[in-house]
Amino acid sequence: DIQMTQSPSSLSASVGDRVTITCRASQAISRNLNWYQQKPGKVPDLLISGASSLQSGVPSRFSGSGSGTDFTLTISSLQPEDFATYYCQQSFSTLYTFGQGTKLEIK
Amino acid sequence: QVQLQESGPRLVKPSETLSLSCTVSGDSIKNYYWSWIRQPPGKGLEWIGYIFYTGSTTYSPSLRSRVAISLDMSKNQFSLKLSSVTAADTAVYYCAREVPLVEFGVAFDLWGQGTKVTVSS
Numbered sequence: 001d002i003q004m005t006q007s008p009s010s011l012s013a014s015v016g017d018r019v020t021i022t023c024r025a026s027q028a029i030s031r032n033l034n035w036y037q038q039k040p041g042k043v044p045d046l047l048i049s050g051a052s053s054l055q056s057g058v059p060s061r062f063s064g065s066g067s068g069t070d071f072t073l074t075i076s077s078l079q080p081e082d083f084a085t086y087y088c089q090q091s092f093s094t095l096y097t098f099g100q101g102t103k104l105e106i107k
Numbered sequence: 108q109v110q111l112q113e114s115g116p117r118l119v120k121p122s123e124t125l126s127l128s129c130t131v132s133g134d135s136i137k138n139y140y141w142s143w144i145r146q147p148p149g150k151g152l153e154w155i156g157y158i159f160y161t162g163s164t165t166y167s168p169s170l171r172s173r174v175a176i177s178l179d180m181s182k183n184q185f186s187l188k189l190s191s192v193t194a195a196d197t198a199v200y201y202c203a204r205e206v207p208l209v210e211f212g213v214a215f216d217l218w219g220q221g222t223k224v225t226v227s228s
Contacts, residue, residue: 001168018182020127030211031210031211031212033211034212034213034214034215036152036215038152043201043218043219044152044215044218044222045218046214046215047137049208049211049214049216050208050209050210050211050214051211051214051217055216072172087151087152089152089154089214089215090212091212091213091214092212092213094165095154095165095167095168096142096154096157097154098151098152098153099151100151101151101152
């Protein structure tokens with residue numbers, strides 16, 4: 001399996017902060033990397049596909065970058081509705097795997 | 108508007124088989140790959156496996172010996188069976204649609220609401 005490791009596992013930040021979450025793959029996965037946002041009690045929501053393509057309706061303060069083994073999700077200016085858990089997921093292998101998640105909390 | 112809806116027993120006894128179905132409305136099940144994903148309480152997402160309308164399946168290696176995913180074209184539905192369950196299989200189970208990307212693989216763009224299944228005697 002391809003292992004996906006996110007860091008940090010949790011993060012406290014304030015409204016207006018710039019935040020970066022990292023996802024590392026155990027082997028090169030090109031740009032086959034997606035990001036999801038999950039709010040408590042809700043269904044995961046696809047934010048970014050192909051490492052950097054924002055889904056329709058996702059605010060432009062979200063951005064993704066990276067290729068190979070190292071990827072980042074950046075929120076340029078945190079808004080109250082952004083406090084959630086974020087997951088990366090690879091589809092380079094058809095044995096899909098998720099990162100363990102990064103919980104973004106209000107400071 | 109395409110929607111996915113899981114259904115099935117919410118309580119399963121240890122050693123028995125968990126069975127869930129996902130009904131797809133608003134689109135044909137032929138058009139995409141369909142996955143099952145689960146999330147234990149307070150934990151992260153775990154992909155279980157997928158199926159295509161041809162019946163072709165792929166399963167997570169960690170669950171392969173206990174999992175079967177099938178589909179019923181007449182009902183526009185696909186199903187999950189997980190055998191010999193234990194408390195560790197307690198989770199919210201989601202069905203999800205895989206959308207192929209122009210480049211760089213696939214993504215889960217549509218999810219069911221999820222159904223919580225508890226394994227307990």
